[in-house]
Every structure is written in structure tokens, then in C-alpha cells.
Amino acid sequence: MSLKELSQRLGLSQTTVSRALNGYPEVSERTRQRVMQLAREMNYRPNPSAKSLATGRTEHIGIVLPIEKNLFVEPLFGEYLAGVAQFLAEADMDITIIPTPFSQELEAYEQLAMSGRVDGLLISSPAVNDARVASLVGSNLPFVVHGRTHCDQAYSYCDIDNQGSFARATRLLIELGHQHIGFINGDHSLNYANDRYLGYKSTLEQYGITYDPSLCIQGEITEESGFNAAAQLLMHRPRPSALLISNMIFALGAMRALRQHGLEPGYNVAIIVHDDHLPYLQADKFDPPLTTTSSSIRKAGYEITKMLHHEIELGGNAPAKQQQLLEVDLIIRGSTRIRRN
Amino acid sequence: MSLKELSQRLGLSQTTVSRALNGYPEVSERTRQRVMQLAREMNYRPNPSAKSLATGRTEHIGIVLPIEKNLFVEPLFGEYLAGVAQFLAEADMDITIIPTPFSQELEAYEQLAMSGRVDGLLISSPAVNDARVASLVGSNLPFVVHGRTHCDQAYSYCDIDNQGSFARATRLLIELGHQHIGFINGDHSLNYANDRYLGYKSTLEQYGITYDPSLCIQGEITEESGFNAAAQLLMHRPRPSALLISNMIFALGAMRALRQHGLEPGYNVAIIVHDDHLPYLQADKFDPPLTTTSSSIRKAGYEITKMLHHEIELGGNAPAKQQQLLEVDLIIRGSTRIRRN
DNA sequence: GCACAAATTCAAAGCGCTTTGAAATATTAA
DNA sequence: TTAATATTTCAAAGCGCTTTGAATTTGTGC
Numbered sequence: 001m002s003l004k005e006l007s008q009r010l011g012l013s014q015t016t017v018s019r020a021l022n023g024y025p026e027v028s029e030r031t032r033q034r035v036m037q038l039a040r041e042m043n044y045r046p047n048p049s050a051k052s053l054a055t056g057r058t059e060h061i062g063i064v065l066p067i068e069k070n071l072f073v074e075p076l077f078g079e080y081l082a083g084v085a086q087f088l089a090e091a092d093m094d095i096t097i098i099p100t101p102f103s104q105e106l107e108a109y110e111q112l113a114m115s116g117r118v119d120g121l122l123i124s125s126p127a128v129n130d131a132r133v134a135s136l137v138g139s140n141l142p143f144v145v146h147g148r149t150h151c152d153q154a155y156s157y158c159d160i161d162n163q164g165s166f167a168r169a170t171r172l173l174i175e176l177g178h179q180h181i182g183f184i185n186g187d188h189s190l191n192y193a194n195d196r197y198l199g200y201k202s203t204l205e206q207y208g209i210t211y212d213p214s215l216c217i218q219g220e221i222t223e224e225s226g227f228n229a230a231a232q233l234l235m236h237r238p239r240p241s242a243l244l245i246s247n248m249i250f251a252l253g254a255m256r257a258l259r260q261h262g263l264e265p266g267y268n269v270a271i272i273v274h275d276d277h278l279p280y281l282q283a284d285k286f287d288p289p290l291t292t293t294s295s296s297i298r299k300a301g302y303e304i305t306k307m308l309h310h311e312i313e314l315g316g317n318a319p320a321k322q323q324q325l326l327e328v329d330l331i332i333r334g335s336t337r338i339r340r341n
Numbered sequence: 342m343s344l345k346e347l348s349q350r351l352g353l354s355q356t357t358v359s360r361a362l363n364g365y366p367e368v369s370e371r372t373r374q375r376v377m378q379l380a381r382e383m384n385y386r387p388n389p390s391a392k393s394l395a396t397g398r399t400e401h402i403g404i405v406l407p408i409e410k411n412l413f414v415e416p417l418f419g420e421y422l423a424g425v426a427q428f429l430a431e432a433d434m435d436i437t438i439i440p441t442p443f444s445q446e447l448e449a450y451e452q453l454a455m456s457g458r459v460d461g462l463l464i465s466s467p468a469v470n471d472a473r474v475a476s477l478v479g480s481n482l483p484f485v486v487h488g489r490t491h492c493d494q495a496y497s498y499c500d501i502d503n504q505g506s507f508a509r510a511t512r513l514l515i516e517l518g519h520q521h522i523g524f525i526n527g528d529h530s531l532n533y534a535n536d537r538y539l540g541y542k543s544t545l546e547q548y549g550i551t552y553d554p555s556l557c558i559q560g561e562i563t564e565e566s567g568f569n570a571a572a573q574l575l576m577h578r579p580r581p582s583a584l585l586i587s588n589m590i591f592a593l594g595a596m597r598a599l600r601q602h603g604l605e606p607g608y609n610v611a612i613i614v615h616d617d618h619l620p621y622l623q624a625d626k627f628d629p630p631l632t633t634t635s636s637s638i639r640k641a642g643y644e645i646t647k648m649l650h651h652e653i654e655l656g657g658n659a660p661a662k663q664q665q666l667l668e669v670d671l672i673i674r675g676s677t678r679i680r681r682n
Numbered sequence: 683g684c685a686c687a688a689a690t691t692c693a694a695a696g697c698g699c700t701t702t703g704a705a706a707t708a709t710t711a712a
Numbered sequence: 713t714t715a716a717t718a719t720t721t722c723a724a725a726g727c728g729c730t731t732t733g734a735a736t737t738t739g740t741g742c
Contacts, residue, residue, distance in 0.1 A: 001455070002728060013692045018730060028690060045456040049399065050728035052390035053697045060437070067423070067430050075621045078419035082408070085440035089408050094458075095438035096401070099426035114342075115386040117435075222621040249621050252593065256628055280416045280563040280590050287597055343698060354722045359700060369720060391698035394727045 001044045010038055021046070052116075060096040061088070061308055062118035064109060064132075068102040075221055075249050076276055076297050077124075080146070083301020084122065091309050093119075106131055113139035120308045122146065128191045142311040144304050144322070147192050154321040156311060158304035162192050165293040165328035166199030166244065169272045172291075173242045174207050176336060178270060182233035182240035183216040184226060184250045193218065196246060196274075215240060219250075226253025234261050242270040242336075248281045251290065266335040273335075288334030295328040342385045351379055362387070393457075401437040402429070402649055403459030405450060405473075409443040416562055416590050417617055417638050418465075421487070424642020425463065432650050434460075447472055454480035461649045463487065469532045483652035485645050485663070488533050495662040497652060499645040503533050506634040506669035507540030507585065510613045513632075514583045515548050517677060519611060523574035523581035524557040525567060525591045534559065537587060537615075556581060560591075567594025575602050583611040583677075589622045592631065612676040629675030636669040 007017040012031070020027045020035035027035075038044075052058045063084075084095060096118050100108040109132050112118060120142035123132055130149035137153045145157040173181050183200050186193035201211045217232060219225030226249060233240055234257065245251045251273040258265050265271050266288035275283045275292035277299075283290040307322050348358040353376070361368045361376035368376075379385075393399045404425075425436060437459050441449040450473050453459060462484035464473055471490035478494045486498040514522050524541050527534035542552045558573060560566035567590060574581050575598065586592045592614040596606050606612050607629035616624045616633035618640075624631040648663050 003730095004728075014729080015693080015731075016691055019691095022730085026690065031690080043451075043455065045452055047394070047728050048456060048458050049390045049393035050697090051730080053388070053394050053699085054728080054730040056697080058390065065422075065426050067427050074419045074423065078415045078422075081406075081419075081438075082415065085406050085438065086408050089440040089442055095436075095440070097422070097426065097436035097438060099430040099436070101430055110384075111386055114384065115389060117389050222623070224621075224623055224626050227626065252622075253626075260628060278416075280565075281593075282563070282565055285565050285568065285594075287601060344700095345698075355699080356701075356723080357721055360721095363700085367720065372720080388698050391727090392700080394729085395698080395700040397727080 001042050003044075003046065006035075006039060006042060006044055009042075010035060056116065057119055057312075058096075058117065059093045060118045061093060061305065061312075062096045062098055062112055062121045063124070064098045064100050064105060064112070064121075066102045066105055067099050075247070075278065079276065079278055080124070080297050080301040083296075083298035083303075084305045085301075086298070087302045087305040087309065091305075093309070106135060109135055110139075113141045119312045120144075122304060122308060126191050127189050128194050130191070142308060144308045144311070146300060146304050147190075148195075149191050156307055156322045158300060158307055158324045158326065159192075160295045160300070160326045160328050162195035163199035163202075165274075165295075165330065166196040167203045168199075168330050169244055169274075169293050170200050170203035171207075172330065172332075172336065173244065173270060173272065174203070174209070176242075176270060176338075178240075178242035179209060180212075180236075180238055180240040181215065181242045181244055182230070182236070183244045183246075184229040184233070184254060185216065185218050185246045186221060187218050193246065200244060221247055221249050223249055223253040223256070226250030227257045228253070230254035230257035231260075234258070234263070240269070242272070245271060245273040247274055247276060248278055248283060251283075251286075252281075255286075266337055270338065271335040275331075283331075284333060286335070288337065291333045291336040292331050293328050294331050295326055300326055342383050344385075344387065347376075347380060347383060347385055350383075351376060397457065398460055398653075399437075399458065400434045401459045402434060402646065402653075403437045403439055403453055403462045404465070405439045405441050405446060405453070405462075407443045407446055408440050416588070416619065420617065420619055421465065421638050421642040424637075424639035424644075425646045426642075427639070428643045428646035428650065432646075434650070447476060450476055451480075454482045460653045461485075463645060463649060467532050468530050469535050471532070483649060485649045485652070487641060487645050488531075489536075490532050497648055497663045499641060499648055499665045499667065500533075501636045501641070501667045501669050503536035504540035504543075506615070506636075506671065507537040508544045509540075509671050510585055510615075510634050511541050511544035512548075513671065513673075513677065514585065514611060514613065515544070515550070517583075517611060517679075519581075519583035520550060521553075521577075521579055521581040522556065522583045522585055523571070523577070524585045524587075525570040525574070525595060526557065526559050526587045527562060528559050534587065541585060562588055562590050564590055564594040564597070567591030568598045569594070571595035571598035572601075575599070575604070581610070583613070586612060586614040588615055588617060589619055589624065592624075592627075593622075596627075607676040607678055611679065614676075616672075624672075625674060627676070629678065632674045632677040633672050634669050635672050636667055641667055 003014050007014045016027055017035050020032040123143055123145040126145050126147045126149040133149050133151050133155055136143050137155050148157050148159050185196055188194050188197055204211050217229040219229055243254055245254055255265050258269055263269050272291045275294045276297040283292045311319055344355050348355045357368055358376050361373040464486040467486050467488045467490040474490050474492050474496055477484050478496050489498050489500050526537055529535050529538055545552050558570040560570055584595055586595055599606050599610055604610050613632045616635045617638040624633045652660055
């Protein structure tokens with residue numbers, strides 16, 4: 001079923017039918033109804049490739065998925081994607097996932113900027129100095145970064161206040177009397193982890209506590225590395241009386257380590273975790289319920305996509321770059337119930 | 342940079358340039374080199390929409406993502422997707438994710454079958470009687486199902502032997518002396534969960550143990566529902582001495598419930614879990630290490646995509662439907678170390 | 683009834699690629 | 713050398729849509 005065939009059956013030109021279908025005003029209501037009805041009956045769907053070729057828009061946003069290192073992002077990726085998808089369902093657009101060997105990532109972005117495969121791009125997990133962003137600011141493909149990076153030119157981003165919220169969490173622990181606070185974090189080359197690190201460190205120093213690098217451990221987001229990190233921290237002397245943990249997966253492993261050492265989380269060791277709202281792993285259901293810095297990564301996916309959509313709609317009208325900081329709540333629960341150690 | 346421009350610079354026709362680039366034999370090696378080089382220099386990328394329009398292929402495979410209920414699949418979805426992506430990087434194709442309100446899912450599939458947006462489709466989590474499959478077998482869009490469903494016509498699928506592996510796991514528990522085996526499973530309307538249920542039930546009956554429906558609990562894949570299910574099972578009298586658990590997320594919750602009841606997993610209650618190889622949650626690292634039925638869902642994603650790609654390549658040459666069953670290992674670890682209860 | 687404007691509709695060009703069928707050139711056999 | 717064949721190149725049509733600029737129809741005021 002093509003436009004041509006449809007218009008022949010209607011005894012109208014392709015122009016009129018196309019306009020009727022796309023809601024242009026220069027077609028009479030009577031004709032429009034007639035067209036719409038037959039289109040529905042015939043189950044007509046415009047061919048997307050033809051449409052893209054004619055309009056220059058694909059109605060797809062792109063996400064480059066590095067295939068070697070995606071273990072890394074993964075526990076959060078699905079949830080983030082759900083947020084992206086939720087917005088796109090409203091906008092009636094699709095996601096193009098571009099699987100790319102890590103070694104060819106940059107070229108992939110450069111290609112995308114030229115090829116018109118997608119109308120815009122979403123960038124996740126930026127590094128402190130992100131080469132992808134540096135490359136894209138020079139192109140005219142709309143993109144929004146989930147997180148921030150160091151870049152001398154303006155770019156659109158949607159982030160949370162990682163530094164601020166981890167500063168708050170650290171402050172809370174200090175005010176509860178903790179002097180030795182272990183920190184289990186993501187890789188510091190990633191901006192979000194670096195920001196959290198800065199929030200932690202600066203708050204310690206603000207309270208006159210010397211920052212001890214051996215209390216701060218980086219790792220991939222797996223239960224196991226949470227366990228290993230906690231196990232290592234528990235060997236530290238004096239033993240940390242509190243743990244600050246960058247995500248729920250780490251927390252699982254850390255709590256396993258605590259128990260294995262005969263320590264009860266929340267009683268012998270205070271815990272604060274950053275909670276991205278993985279629906280299958282709820283912080284308030286833990287034993288004890290976990291004190292968290294809390295921010296929905298699904299919401300982030302939704303909001304960043306809304307921003308990208310906005311830039312796409314504006315087209316070449318060089319819109320001001322947007323930036324959005326999503327709320328982070330500090331939710332106090334049982335895992336910080338005791339003071340001191 | 343278009344083909345036209347490129348061919349003008351070369352003093353060749355578009356035909357020749359197109360053929361040189363696409364490796365057709367009717368162009369001399371000298372010309373081909375010349376073309377390829379300039380194309381590289383100019384950083385030429387053919388416009389994908391134009392290409393699709395001309396060839397009828399998009400180099401995209403589709404995945405419909407129901408946006409309301411995707412909480413459900415999610416913990417496994419990322420890992421599955423990683424496998425899909427891994428194969429597609431080799432085949433140089435992309436994934437189109439089509440976000441769809443659950444209520445419009447079927448129409449979305451029908452549309453896709455007509456519109457030529459994708460070259461093929463991947464179906465996940467089929468129901469026992471799956472309407473999507475029933476609808477697609479009538480179309481000529483290639484698709485492969487991850488799992489199986491009841492359908493009178495042939496279709497391609499890639500699955501694991503859920504029934505067999507859960508039968509084996511149940512048998513192991515029975516032979517270890519367990520008579521009361523609790524089962525925490527996914528929703529029985531989904532075929533994979535139903536198969537597991539059948540494996541469990543038939544094995545019980547085979548050993549002359551009456552199947553007790555109150556020992557079999559269904560739920561969404563969250564830590565919390567694993568906890569609730571286990572808590573409920575522990576109230577059962579006589580108390581089950583073993584738990585069969587459908588995935589690692591459930592297992593987290595179940596073990597929390599056990600501990601809360603003062604029971605030690607593997608000692609007071611035996612546990613077997615199905616392990617999909619979530620890289621961030623490893624069964625052998627649990628405490629105690631978990632006995633599992635083990636099968637990589639990432640591998641499944643890779644294999645199913647390979648199958649789909651094969652069907653796409655074959656095109657209209659009505660290929661025989663393919664079916665593949667991936668291996669499931671029964672790996673015995675500490676969580677089944679004790680006999681009886 | 684007519685001239686004029688407004689409302690509808692249309693034919694045709696164009697988006698950037700592939701592919702068919704024909705033309706030009708190079709190669710070989712006699 | 714010439715005819716016949718093989719090799720290389722080309723012009724043009726077509727994929728299914730949008731959109732421009734023109735043409736047709738309808739409606740208005742006098």
C-alpha cells in the first residue's frame with residue numbers, strides 16, 4: 001500500500017493525500033476525512049525510509065552501545081532505557097541502538113554526525129574529559145549528555161548533583177560521629193564517580209578530617225567488587241565505622257562482607273548508599289532499610305530524552321544549550337541508626 | 342557528501358561509483374581503488390534512508406519494548422540486549438527499539454510487519470499462547486522467538502530446556518531427601534515460567550510426591566517479591582526444606598527472608614537457583630555459593646540474533662524454520678550441601 | 683452576470699541511493 | 713586488419729515520500 005495507490009483509489013493527487021494525512025490546513029475537511037478513512041481501512045503506513053529521505057528526519061534517536069565494556073553500565077542501563085522509551089512512546093519516535101566495538105567508538109560518533117541515521121544522540125557515562133562530547137560539539141547533530149564532563153564549549157546535559165549529594169551524605173555521617181568513612185565508588189575516570197569523590201573528600205576536609213586514599217575504593221559495578229571493596233575496607237585500621245556506597249549493587253556485596261566479618265550493617269557499621277531506583281532492588285526493603293541518596297535513573301532517562309526531543313524540534317534554530325539538574329533526596333533509614341562505633 | 346558529488350569529482354557515473362563501493366565485480370580494480378580512496382578522504386557515508394528506499398533493507402532489527410510492564414523483564418533485558426548487540430556489531434547492523442504502550446503492542450507488531458522499518462524482529466518473553474507470534478507467522482517479516490509458545494504453525498525460536506533443567510534440579514533435591522520443596526517462579530502465563538513449573542511438578546509426581554500448589558509462588562522479578570514468596574513459604578507447614586528459585590533476583594530476597602527467620606541458607610534450607618549469568622550478581626560468590634541451573638542469557642541474545650540474521654539473509658527463499666536449544670548446566674555448590682532438613 | 687480573492691487541488695521535481703539495459707572501450711581469435 | 717567477445721562504464725528509471733509553484737474550483741461583492 002503506497003501513497004500512489006491510495007491516491008489513485010481516492011481519485012486524488014499524491015500531494016493532497018499526503019497533506020490530508022499530515023494535517024496540513026490547505027485541504028478541506030471533507031477530503032481529509034475521506035482520505036483518513038480509506039487510509040485506515042487499507043491499513044496504510046507511509047514507508048519510513050521514503051519519508052526520511054524526503055524530510056531529512058528519521059524519528060530515531062541514537063544510543064551508541066560499546067560492546068566490550070558494557071558490563072560496566074549495565075545494571076543501570078535497562079532502567080535508564082526504560083525512561084528513554086517512556087518519553088519516546090509519547091513522541092512516537094524510536095531508539096536506534098548502535099552496537100560498537102569500544103575501539104571504534106569515536107569514529108562511530110563522527111559517522112553518526114554525518115550520516116543522518118538519527119535525529120539526535122544520547123550520551124551516557126561521560127568521562128571526566130569526554131572525547132565523544134568534544135567531538136560532537138563541533139557537529140550539528142543535537143545531543144544531550146547524561147551527566148557532565150569538562151568541555152570548554154557549551155553543551156546540553158541532564159545530571160544530578162553528585163558532588164552535593166555525596167557531600168550531604170558524608171556530612172551526615174560525620175555529624176553522626178563517624179571519623180573513618182570508607183567509600184566504595186565507581187571508576188574515577190567517569191565524571192559522575194569523580195564528582196562523588198570530590199563531594200566526599202571536600203566534606204571530610206571541611207570537617208578537618210584527613211582524606212585517606214586507602215579508604216576510597218573504585219571498581220566495576222558488580223556485587224563481587226562491592227564485596228571485595230568492603231572486605232578490604234574492613235581490614236583497614238582503624239576500621240571504618242561507616243561506609244558510603246555508590247550504588248545498590250555494591251551495597252549487596254558490601255553487606256555480604258560485613259556479615260561475613262560478623263558485623264551487623266547499621267549497627268556496627270553505618271551505611272549510606274546511592275539509590276538509582278532499580279525496581280527490583282529496593283533500598284527500603286533491605287535489612288536494615290538503607291539510608292540513601294536517592295534519584296530515579298528512569299526519570300533521568302525520561303527527562304534527558306525530553307530535552308533531546310526539544311532540541312530536535314527546534315532544528316537549526318541554534319537553541320541555547322539546556323542544562324537540568326535532577327533532585328537527589330537524602331532519605332534516612334535504619335542503616336544509619338546508630339551513632340559512632 | 343553525496344554519491345552524485347563524489348562521482349562528479351571522480352569523473353565517473355553514479356553507477357560505477359556505487360558499484361565500486363559495494364564490491365560489485367563489473368568495475369576494474371584500478372577504478373575501485375581510486376573510488377575507495379576518494380570516498381575515504383571525503384569521509385563519504387551513503388545516506389541510510391536513501392539506501393533503504395532503494396534496496397528495501399534497513400539493516401535494523403526490531404525489538405518492541407512495552408513501556409508499562411517492562412519492570413518485569415528488566416533485570417535480564419540489559420544482559421540479553423548485550424548479546425544481541427554483540428552479534429550485530431559483527432554483522433554491522435543496528436537495533437531499533439520501538440517503545441510501545443502495552444495496550445497497543447499487537448498493532449505495533451502488525452504495523453512493523455507492513456512498514457519495512459526493520460528487516461526482522463526479536464520476540465522476548467512469549468506467553469504460553471502468544472498473540473504476537475500468532476500474528477507474525479502470518480506475515481512475511483522474519484522473526485525469532487526467545488523462548489517458545491503454543492502455535493500450530495512453525496516458527497523459529499531459540500530457547501533453553503526449562504522443563505528439563507527444572508526437572509533435573511527438582512530431582513536433585515528429592516534425591517537429597519527433600520520432600521517439601523518450595524518453588525519461587527515467574528508468572529505462569531509466561532511460557533518459560535510455565536515450562537519450569539511443569540518440570541517441577543512432573544518430577545514431584547514421578548517420585549510420588551503430591552504437588553502442593555501452595556508451595557509454588559509466582560511473582561514479578563524483584564528482590565521484594567522473592568522475599569515475600571520465601572517468607573510465605575516458610576510459614577507453610579511442614580516447612581519446606583528446600584527452595585527452587587527461578588532467578589538470582591528472587592534468590593537475593595529469599596535469602597534475606599531465610600536469615601530473618603534465623604535460618605541459614607544451605608544449612609537449614611537447601612537452595613537451587615536458575616542463573617542467567619548476570620555479570621553483576623554471581624551465584625558462586627554468594628554465601629553459601631549457590632547451586633544453580635546455569636545458562637547465559639547473553640549467549641542466548643547472541644545466538645537468537647545470529648538466527649534472525651540468517652533468515653534475513655535468506656530473504657524470500659522461504660527457509661525452513663530454525664530452532665535451537667541452548668545448554669543448561671546443573672552446577673552443584675554449597676547451597677545444597679546438606680541432606681534432609 | 684462579472685471580476686477578484688480565497689480555498690482546494692494538482693503536476694512535477696527532488697531527496698540519495700541501486701539497478702537495468704544499453705553503449706563504449708578493451709581484448710582476443712582468425 | 714576485422715569481427716566477435718569480454719570488460720568497463722554510463723544514462724535513466726525507480727524506490728515512496730514531501731513540497732514547490734501553478735492551476736483549478738469555489739465563494740464574494742458589486
